[in-house]
Amino acid sequence: MIKEQIPDGVGRTAIGVARVRAHESTRRDRLFNDPYAAAFVVADGRRDLAVTAEPSPGLVAMVRHLVLRTRFFDDYLVAAAESGCRQVVTPAAGLDTRAFRLDWPAGTRFYELDMPAVLAFKERVLAEQGAQPAGPRTVIAADLREDWATALIRAGFDPTAPTVWLLEGLLVYLESDDVAAILTTITELSAPGSRLALTHGLGNRGRRQSPEPPAPEHSAAELTDVMGLWRGGLDEDPVAWLDRHGWRAERNDRADVAIAVGRGADYVTSQRSFVTAER
Numbered sequence: 004m005i006k007e008q009i010p011d012g013v014g015r016t017a018i019g020v021a022r023v024r025a026h027e028s029t030r031r032d033r034l035f036n037d038p039y040a041a042a043f044v045v046a047d048g049r050r051d052l053a054v055t056a057e058p059s060p061g062l063v064a065m066v067r068h069l070v071l072r073t074r075f076f077d078d079y080l081v082a083a084a085e086s087g088c089r090q091v092v093t094p095a096a097g098l099d100t101r102a103f104r105l106d107w108p109a110g111t112r113f114y115e116l117d118m119p120a121v122l123a124f125k126e127r128v129l130a131e132q133g134a135q136p137a138g139p140r141t142v143i144a145a146d147l148r149e150d151w152a153t154a155l156i157r158a159g160f161d162p163t164a165p166t167v168w169l170l171e172g173l174l175v176y177l178e179s180d181d182v183a184a185i186l187t188t189i190t191e192l193s194a195p196g197s198r199l200a201l202t203h204g205l206g207n208r209g210r211r212q213s214p215e216p217p218a219p220e221h222s223a224a225e226l227t228d229v230m231g232l233w234r235g236g237l238d239e240d241p242v243a244w245l246d247r248h249g250w251r252a253e254r255n256d257r258a259d260v261a262i263a264v265g266r267g268a269d270y271v272t273s274q275r276s277f278v279t280a281e282r
């Protein structure tokens with residue numbers, strides 16, 4: 004029997020994130036527990052959960068970024084659901100298992116979008132694990148550079164109800180025009196009271212000046228050529244874009260997040276932020 008696997012390309016970045024989540028979940032002082040992350044890594048064919056034996060500073064910075072953002076968005080999404088956003092939509096959900104592992108208020112519905120091969124692999128592994136979501140959950144295979152809103156609405160998404168959206172680890176893999184189109188669609192589908200959280204790259208100019216390029220080790224594993232996959236993301240500050248389009252956006256400094264979760268400001272080595280917004 005042929006088992007679903009994630010082919011080469013941007014979808015494989017989801018495996019790299021799962022590896023980091025699996026590793027963090029084994030720490031006694033972990034910032035979250037993702038009980039399915041290791042299963043994804045194993046199903047992908049690699050049995051070592053360690054990111055690399057002797058990580059370089061660049062790789063450490065990347066891992067810490069992934070750990071912090073996972074915890075930050077865990078807290079953000081559940082708080083948004085508790086405050087009334089009972090639709091949680093994750094375009095480019097990858098191997099995110101928040102629908103299964105977090106404590107959600109009753110009535111929360113989940114919509115996860117990603118490439119078909121990523122979702123087929125994810126659903127196969129979650130089924131093997133007997134994973135049960137906390138509420139109704141729909142996965143939608145779509146290329147986010149094309150029309151995905153129609154399929155989302157067909158799947159039962161209600162654009163008149165408040166929604167929380169998460170764009171985690173996606174924008175940097177897209178061209179600026181594609182990011183603007185996705186943000187425009189999200190804006191059109193967001194009823195008053197909706198929220199949005201995202202990570203973003205440094206833009207095309209910033210990409211060349213990035214203070215933390217991926218470490219060489221990345222090319223040895225599933226994060227192969229990750230930098231080659233980067234397309235730069237939105238060519239302007241996403242906070243400015245969101246403010247211009249009816250959102251109230253803010254930056255959440257990663258050092259502040261690191262302090263809040265008990266890892267200390269030294270946990271991050273460069274100034275970057277997570278963006279959140281409300282409308």
Ligand SMILES: C[S@@+](CC[C@H](N)C(=O)[O-])C[C@H]1O[C@@H](n2cnc3c(N)ncnc32)[C@H](O)[C@@H]1O
Nearest residue numbers: 014016017095096097099117118146147171172
């Ligand atoms: C770095 S992973 C992040 C996954 C997830 N958000 C997380 O943080 O665990 C990037 C994800 O974006 C997805 N992706 C990239 N470009 C996409 C596109 N054009 N359409 C749909 N998904 C895309 C990939 O398949 C992959 O799952």
